[in-house]
Amino acid sequence: MAKEKKEPEKPSTAWQGTYGDMITLMLCFFVMLYDPSESDAVQMAALSASLSNNNPGGGISVSPGSLADLGNVVSALPSIEKGNKLGPAMKKAISSFAPEVKSNKITITSDERGIIISLASDSFFEEGSADINIEDSRETLLRLSKFFEAPEVAGRRWRIEGHTDNRPVTNGGVFPSNWELSAARAANVLHYLSDFGVNEQQFSIAGYADTRPKFSNDTAEGRAYNRRVDVIILDDGHF
Known part of the structure; x- marks a missing residue:
């Protein structure tokens, strides 16, 4: 009689348990090594707000810093230091202006200069005018003046x-060019904030006309985003 052929035994899966334990231990090891203080708190605050269920809208974005392409820790130390200093200010701004961000009256970004609170000009000024629509903007400007008093930005x-x-x-018209218009709008925002109690000695103003667009001026939407007044919390290196 011919001997019956034995079916090959199924390979053991016992190793999977050991492998899973090893991966879990490695994950725990790297989590323990992670130091939250070394992350860029400015960027992390914006990302956290964008990803959370309470995201106030599309007005918060993150701009890549000048050191974004550098991978070693030593070269990234200036960015880390900035994040540690401005992180609380970014969190405060996001929470303070959530209603305005949701309605697209304000956007909050960050770059190498610091934290930028952008006021949409169309929500604050008439076309071609530097006079603030104070009836529509009073509450926002009051909230902005209170923000300047917060300990996070003291x-x-x-x-x-x-x-x-x-x-x-x-x-x-009143203004011979966009240079004068942009400078007058920045000055008028400061004047109203001063009326609401901010210290003018901590501020400087500038008018850039159309030389620093955020988007292309070829579309109406792009031009609307470019018409803005930026209030910047300056990083220590940009006074």
């Missing part, structure tokens, strides 16, 4: 920058 320097799109001003 003693910091600020700059208010005016920006326009690339369309020329109306002939025969």
Whole structure:
């Protein structure tokens, strides 16, 4: 009689348990090594708000820093230091202006200059005018003036920058060019904030006309985003 062929035994899966235990232990090891103080708190605050269920809208974005392409820790130390200093200020800004961010009146970003609170010009000014629509903007400007008093930003320097799109001003109007219009809008924002109690000595102003657009001026939406007044919490190296 021919001997019956034995079926090959199924391979053991006992190793999977050991492998899983090893991966878990490695994960725990690296979690223990992680130091939250070394992360860029400015970027982390914006990412956290964007990913949370309470995300106030699309107004919060993260701009890549000048050191984003460097992988070693030594080169990244300036960015880490900035994150540690401005992280609480970013969190405070996100929580303070959630209603305005949701309605697209304000956007909050960060770059190498610091934290940028952008006021949409169309929500604060009439077209071609530097006069603030105070009835529509009073509550936002009051909230902004209170924000300057917060412990998270105490003693910091600020700059208010005016920006326009690339369309020329109306002939025969009050302003001969977008340079004067952008500077006047920045100055008027500071004047109103001063009326609400902020210390003008901590501020500087600038007008950039259409020289620093955020988006292309080829579309109406892009031009609307470019018409803005930026209130910047300055990093220590940008006074």
